[in-house]
Amino acid sequence: MSIDTIVDSTRRDVLYLSTAVLGAAGIGLAAWPFIAQMNPDDSALALASIEVDISALEEGQSITVKWRGKPVFIRLRTAAEIAEAQSVDTADLMDPLARNPNVAADAEATDGNRSAAGNEALLVLIGICTHLGCVPIGEAGDYGGWFCPCHGSHYDTSGRIRKGPAPENLYIPPFSVVSETTIKIG
Amino acid sequence: MLGQTPYQPKTWIGRWLEKRLPVISLVVDQFVSFPTPKTLNYWWTFGMVLSVMLIIQLITGIVLAMHYTPHASMAFDSIEHIMRDVQYGWLIRYMHANGASFFFLALFIHMFRCLYYGSYKAPREVLWWFGVLILLTMMTTGFTGYVLPWGQMSYWAATVITNLFSAIPEYGDEIVIWLLGGYSVDNPTLVRFYSLHYLLPMIIAALVAIHVWALHVVGSNNPTGIEPKSLDETVPFTPYATMKDIFVVAVFLLLFAWFLFFQPNYLGHPDNYIPADPLKTPPHIVPEWYFLPFYAILRAVPDKLGGVVAMFASILVLFLLPWLDWSRVRSGTFRPLFRLFFWILVADCILLGWLGAKPAEGIYVEIAQFATIYYFAHFLLVLPLLGLFDRPKRLPESITAAVATLDEKKAAAAEQAALERVMRAQDAEDRAKAGDTATAEETAKADDAAKPEPAAEAPAAGEPPGAEPAAATEDASDVQREKAAGERGSAAGAPDKKD
Amino acid sequence: MTSKLISAATCAALALVLTTATTPAKAAGESLKPPSQYWSFSGPFGRYDQAQLRRGFQVFREVCASCHGLKYIAFRNLGEPGGLEFTEDEVKAIAAEYTVQDGPNADGEMFERPAKPADRWPPPFENDVVGALANNGVAPPDASLLAKARAAERGFPSFVIDMFTTHQEAGVDYIYALLTGYEDEPPEGVEIADGLSYNPYFLGGNAIAMVPPLFDEAVEYEDGTAPTIDNYARDVAAFMMWAAEPKLEQRKFIGVWAFLYLAILGALLYLIKKKIWRRVGH
Numbered sequence: 001m002s003i004d005t006i007v008d009s010t011r012r013d014v015l016y017l018s019t020a021v022l023g024a025a026g027i028g029l030a031a032w033p034f035i036a037q038m039n040p041d042d043s044a045l046a047l048a049s050i051e052v053d054i055s056a057l058e059e060g061q062s063i064t065v066k067w068r069g070k071p072v073f074i075r076l077r078t079a080a081e082i083a084e085a086q087s088v089d090t091a092d093l094m095d096p097l098a099r100n101p102n103v104a105a106d107a108e109a110t111d112g113n114r115s116a117a118g119n120e121a122l123l124v125l126i127g128i129c130t131h132l133g134c135v136p137i138g139e140a141g142d143y144g145g146w147f148c149p150c151h152g153s154h155y156d157t158s159g160r161i162r163k164g165p166a167p168e169n170l171y172i173p174p175f176s177v178v179s180e181t182t183i184k185i186g
Numbered sequence: 187m188l189g190q191t192p193y194q195p196k197t198w199i200g201r202w203l204e205k206r207l208p209v210i211s212l213v214v215d216q217f218v219s220f221p222t223p224k225t226l227n228y229w230w231t232f233g234m235v236l237s238v239m240l241i242i243q244l245i246t247g248i249v250l251a252m253h254y255t256p257h258a259s260m261a262f263d264s265i266e267h268i269m270r271d272v273q274y275g276w277l278i279r280y281m282h283a284n285g286a287s288f289f290f291l292a293l294f295i296h297m298f299r300c301l302y303y304g305s306y307k308a309p310r311e312v313l314w315w316f317g318v319l320i321l322l323t324m325m326t327t328g329f330t331g332y333v334l335p336w337g338q339m340s341y342w343a344a345t346v347i348t349n350l351f352s353a354i355p356e357y358g359d360e361i362v363i364w365l366l367g368g369y370s371v372d373n374p375t376l377v378r379f380y381s382l383h384y385l386l387p388m389i390i391a392a393l394v395a396i397h398v399w400a401l402h403v404v405g406s407n408n409p410t411g412i413e414p415k416s417l418d419e420t421v422p423f424t425p426y427a428t429m430k431d432i433f434v435v436a437v438f439l440l441l442f443a444w445f446l447f448f449q450p451n452y453l454g455h456p457d458n459y460i461p462a463d464p465l466k467t468p469p470h471i472v473p474e475w476y477f478l479p480f481y482a483i484l485r486a487v488p489d490k491l492g493g494v495v496a497m498f499a500s501i502l503v504l505f506l507l508p509w510l511d512w513s514r515v516r517s518g519t520f521r522p523l524f525r526l527f528f529w530i531l532v533a534d535c536i537l538l539g540w541l542g543a544k545p546a547e548g549i550y551v552e553i554a555q556f557a558t559i560y561y562f563a564h565f566l567l568v569l570p571l572l573g574l575f576d577r578p579k580r581l582p583e584s585i586t587a588a589v590a591t592l593d594e595k596k597a598a599a600a601e602q603a604a605l606e607r608v609m610r611a612q613d614a615e616d617r618a619k620a621g622d623t624a625t626a627e628e629t630a631k632a633d634d635a636a637k638p639e640p641a642a643e644a645p646a647a648g649e650p651p652g653a654e655p656a657a658a659t660e661d662a663s664d665v666q667r668e669k670a671a672g673e674r675g676s677a678a679g680a681p682d683k684k685d
Numbered sequence: 686m687t688s689k690l691i692s693a694a695t696c697a698a699l700a701l702v703l704t705t706a707t708t709p710a711k712a713a714g715e716s717l718k719p720p721s722q723y724w725s726f727s728g729p730f731g732r733y734d735q736a737q738l739r740r741g742f743q744v745f746r747e748v749c750a751s752c753h754g755l756k757y758i759a760f761r762n763l764g765e766p767g768g769l770e771f772t773e774d775e776v777k778a779i780a781a782e783y784t785v786q787d788g789p790n791a792d793g794e795m796f797e798r799p800a801k802p803a804d805r806w807p808p809p810f811e812n813d814v815v816g817a818l819a820n821n822g823v824a825p826p827d828a829s830l831l832a833k834a835r836a837a838e839r840g841f842p843s844f845v846i847d848m849f850t851t852h853q854e855a856g857v858d859y860i861y862a863l864l865t866g867y868e869d870e871p872p873e874g875v876e877i878a879d880g881l882s883y884n885p886y887f888l889g890g891n892a893i894a895m896v897p898p899l900f901d902e903a904v905e906y907e908d909g910t911a912p913t914i915d916n917y918a919r920d921v922a923a924f925m926m927w928a929a930e931p932k933l934e935q936r937k938f939i940g941v942w943a944f945l946y947l948a949i950l951g952a953l954l955y956l957i958k959k960k961i962w963r964r965v966g967h
Binding site for chain 2: 728731757762792800826829830833834835836847848851852853855856889929931932935936939940941943944948950951954955957958961962965
Binding site: 036041185 | 250270272277
């Protein structure tokens with residue numbers, strides 16, 4: 001083999017390789033918009049985080065708002081409900097975790113870890129039973145919290161599962177208290 | 187047609203699959219080793235361009251269907267939703283809208299290439315028919331798709347085109363009502379057009395499959411119009427044709443990108459950004475540019491039914507083309523008079539397109555009538571008569587004769603990369619020995635020229651056989667130059683230029 | 686030779702047809718052709734002038750918005766990149782200045798509340814009939830697509846050149862010409878119906894139902910730009926282009942890279958093609 005041949009074949013390999021790499025990269029980049037288009041669109045993203053006016057909410061009242069297509073229960077609990085929730089020993093709970101993304105992931109399911117920071121009366125829950133996704137009924141069940149009619153799960157006044165087939169406490173959405181009258185969910 | 191190197195499974199799993207479903211050998215035989223005439227020029231690459239455009243249209247269309255709402259009260263808004271809110275929706279929608287235009291552009295180039303090189307002639311009539319069927323299906327798809335944005339142009343295009351059917355005697359009005367699903371273009375019309383617009387591309391894909399099948403039965407035509415007589419006159423489809431095709435696809439996409447990114451509304455019409463209004467027709471309605479010639483023919487005929495018939499006939503006449511052009515010489519390369527009329531036809535079609543965009547009044551109508559008559563005269567009068575009066579040049583005996591400077595040793599070497607390297611080394615040594623600048627190819631050329639050329643066969647109206655070798659060589663070098671011209675992307679078949 | 690000439694002529698004609706096809710033919714003796722203006726967003730490298738968009742938005746809010754809607758624009762769009770790029774708080778504050786209808790509430794009634802960023806621009810009139818009654822019998826068209834929905838014919842040879850210069854600004858040229866083109870008195874022999882105004886650029890004849898909307902010092906600019914009709918018209922036209930094509934900057938940004946990429950890929954593919962075909966003597 002002469003030097004010419006070797007030089008030529010190397011140059012050819014570089015040419016083929018670089019074109020193949022460039023072509024593959026181009027196809028990959030061109031594919032991205034077609035993958036990305038399946039994501040939520042901008043109008044849905046604009047509603048991914050909502051602000052809720054809770055100024056009209058009085059003690060012992062609940063409102064349900066829709067957030068990302070799901071019901072969110074916002075409840076201003078009575079003193080009795082708070083006391084009852086606080087009195088429970090976490091060792092007795094079926095699910096010992098707080099299920100609250102606003103506190104540490106391994107936080108215990110104490111009532112303090114479940115209610116809103118700085119306002120222990122305020123409870124914000126995603127209103128979907130952790131068993132099979134039904135919407136529980138408020139101020140019902142053996143523990144005075146929520147009761148899921150589908151398969152009989154009982155939640156207490158802190159939204160914790162106490163009896164029934166549901167494996168976990170009612171989830172809490174990411175939220176923050178913006179002002180005395182407004183909370184921001186999401 | 188047999189592949190040059192038929193597929194032989196080498197592994198046990200390959201043999202196992204081959205016995206059960208010979209899909210690998212199908213792909214290899216049809217798309218890798220499939221013999222392709224080596225003289226194909228760049229006009230033969232548009233089949234691949236069309237395949238790519240079809241794929242782009244299918245993918246973008248499926249994606250758009252995920253976001254579009256086919257309802258008269260929501261369609262326009264859902265397009266704006268795609269343009270503004272959907273992630274990259276603007277890109278995908280502009281791609282689909284401009285893609286349609288470039289799909290038709292490639293299709294027209296592909297068809298005029300067939301017309302120039304006589305690719306519709308025996309044995310390729312069925313191949314040609316399926317091509318025309320694809321054109322018809324694409325036109326229907328393009329039209330139904332244009333209605334979907336539900337802008338003013340969409341609405342009035344749907345109204346005008348469906349009303350064409352009211353020209354049918356006796357049952358016209360009933361047929362229009364049946365087509366529309368109502369007494370005017372409305373929601374039922376939109377939804378059925380949407381349904382059809384999703385269905386028809388599947389039919390196009392099926393027709394394309396048959397088209398490719400037919401192509402692979404009879405093989406590609408080539409600029410000489412002479413069938414390859416041996417495998418030496420062909421090259422394997424991959425990598426030779428594929429690489430050339432992919433290169434042209436990149437260039438075509440470059441042109442596409444220019445419009446898509448920098449002037450996506452250039453080929454569209456401003457009125458289609460106005461929501462459909464059944465009570466107000468835009469002052470000047472025009473179809474998309476690719477329908478303009480047909481639209482001009484429709485309007486040129488003063489009679490309602492006559493216009494509709496003429497418009498459909500302008501496409502249907504293409505089905506008869508293989509018999510209307512009965513000259514035994516296939517390629518326009520060797521038919522100077524045919525070539526002249528070919529270019530007049532191209533000019534006529536462009537003239538019709540221009541007239542389609544002009545208002546149907548005054549002098550435009552008369553020009554359109556003349557251009558329409560000429561269009562039909564070309565197929566029904568000029569082509570049959572050309573068979574009688576055209577004096578074709580002498581045809582070379584074969585592609586090999588046409589490509590006189592063919593280096594046979596090198597062509598054989600091309601089939602095996604390993605062999606080729608040895609050859610290259612050999613060449614390099616030869617050159618070193620010779621110590622001059624003459625390349626191996628030039629030497630080979632001199633060898634070929636020394637050999638007596640086979641006598642050129644006389645075509646239909648040609649001279650008696652046994653013409654002197656010199657003439658054949660001259661014709662052959664014509665083809666050579668023609669090919670070179672094709673490679674440069676020149677539209678004119680250069681052969682009539684004598685040195 | 687003849688065929689060469691003819692083919693050259695046909696190529697030219699093809700270019701001509703491709704372009705004529707896209708612009709409406711001009712009916713005899715109608716509107717004046719709007720002259721081309723300079724726009725920062727023209728051409729492959731064009732970008733919006735953010736300050737101009739904000740000024741145009743101000744003109745739109747203070748003048749146009751009383752009659753023209755902007756229904757495809759949500760307040761959140763005002764904060765998006767490649768546009769006016771207001772901050773989140775500014776967007777909230779702008780939205781809060783408008784009221785939108787919401788509901789039904791617990792009593793089953795629709796109610797009005799301050800707009801939020803996710804809301805769309807509220808319509809100026811309840812419906813087109815109300816709009817028409819308030820405006821000389823013609824409902825003012827929604828402004829969010831006007832920059833793409835209106836264009837005067839470009840004419841020869843502009844439309845051929847447009848293909849190479851990527852001219853897409855016929856709509857804004859028209860809007861600018863229309864806003865600055867009002868004439869107090871129609872020329873001799875032209876009758877204008879009561880309530881209509883004479884505007885030689887108006888595409889639907891020369892009598893337009895929109896009364897001259899702009900006059901000098903109608904809007905107070907904060908950035909020191911001269912408060913003239915000319916500036917107002919230019920700025921609001923640019924704003925309307927953004928409203929019609931909010932993704933223009935992304936499009937052109939991706940476009941330049943895509944174009945460059947395809948050019949390089951094409952060149953490499955050509956080299957490979959040449960290399961491969963060198964094996965075939967021809």
